[in-house]
Amino acid sequence: MALRKTFCCLWTLGLCLVVGKSSLVPSITDPYFIDKCVSAHNEWRGKVSPPAANMKYMSWDSGLAKMAKAWANNCKFQHNSCLTKSYACHEDFEYVGENIWLSDKEALTPELAVASWYNETEFYDFDSLSCSKDCGHYTQVVWATSDKIGCAAAICPNLGDISTTIFVCNYGPAGNFANMAPYKKGASCSLCSKGEKCVQKLCRTPKLIIPNKNPLMKPMGKAPQRIPFNLFSLSFILLRIF
Numbered sequence: 142m143a144l145r146k147t148f149c150c151l152w153t154l155g156l157c158l159v160v161g162k163s164s165l166v167p168s169i170t171d172p173y174f175i176d177k178c179v180s181a182h183n184e185w186r187g188k189v190s191p192p193a194a195n196m197k198y199m200s201w202d203s204g205l206a207k208m209a210k211a212w213a214n215n216c217k218f219q220h221n222s223c224l225t226k227s228y229a230c231h232e233d234f235e236y237v238g239e240n241i242w243l244s245d246k247e248a249l250t251p252e253l254a255v256a257s258w259y260n261e262t263e264f265y266d267f268d269s270l271s272c273s274k275d276c277g278h279y280t281q282v283v284w285a286t287s288d289k290i291g292c293a294a295a296i297c298p299n300l301g302d303i304s305t306t307i308f309v310c311n312y313g314p315a316g317n318f319a320n321m322a323p324y325k326k327g328a329s330c331s332l333c334s335k336g337e338k339c340v341q342k343l344c345r346t347p348k349l350i351i352p353n354k355n356p357l358m359k360p361m362g363k364a365p366q367r368i369p370f371n372l373f374s375l376s377f378i379l380l381r382i383f
């Protein structure tokens with residue numbers, strides 16, 4: 142009897158850990174997560190030095206986010222194999238770019254990941270297009286024509302410890318073409334296309350109003366809203382057991 146009770150407790154504890162764990166990784170439909178990913182990129186894109194004449198404002202693409210999520214869930218610290226094949230990753234983009242970040246001691250935040258990618262700017266020389274160490278993450282973050290982004294996170298114990306998190310961003314169209322500058326140097330927004338607006342020193346296409354195709358599939362909202370849901374499902378499961 143006592144043994145059975147202990148067993149139940151352990152089982153419940155394990156369930157709590159599993160339920161708690163899943164809420165650590167933001168969903169790719171979470172508006173808060175989407176906003177963090179997009180704004181971290183746009184903030185750095187607006188700050189490039191030398192200034193950029195044709196840097197596009199980035200916005201979210203749910204197809205790229207699904208691709209990032211599927212790859213993140215694989216828990217491999219390497220690039221997606223579809224990247225090298227034409228139209229193999231996404232039907233709208235012949236090639237897609239990708240940055241991957243692995244969190245170690247520090248908790249995952251999109252801001253931290255994007256800041257660490259941008260930090261490779263110190264190894265990059267714009268005028269000679271040369272790189273003294275690693276620059277590929279930086280040049281993808283500031284690639285002028287990559288204006289669609291989708292990012293996702295997953296917990297990957299196999300890549301470190303129980304809280305190691307992988308963060309993947311995919312970019313469309315891809316950047317990082319050899320011997321090409323990531324953007325055109327010049328006064329901010331001086332080479333925006335007709336119809337684009339200058340927002341945060343970036344060329345932004347005016348927002349199209351797209352009708353919500355599936356009004357029942359509303360995103361769940363920010364993290365705190367998940368707690369009642371988890372407690373509810375947990376108590377439901379416990380009720381079924383006892």
Ligand SMILES: *[C@@H]1O[C@H](CO)[C@@H](O)[C@H](O)[C@H]1NC(C)=O
Binds near residue numbers: 257
């Ligand atoms: C980026 O570089 C700056 C200056 O070297 C440093 O203070 C900062 O911590 C770095 N940020 C990240 C996220 O690596």
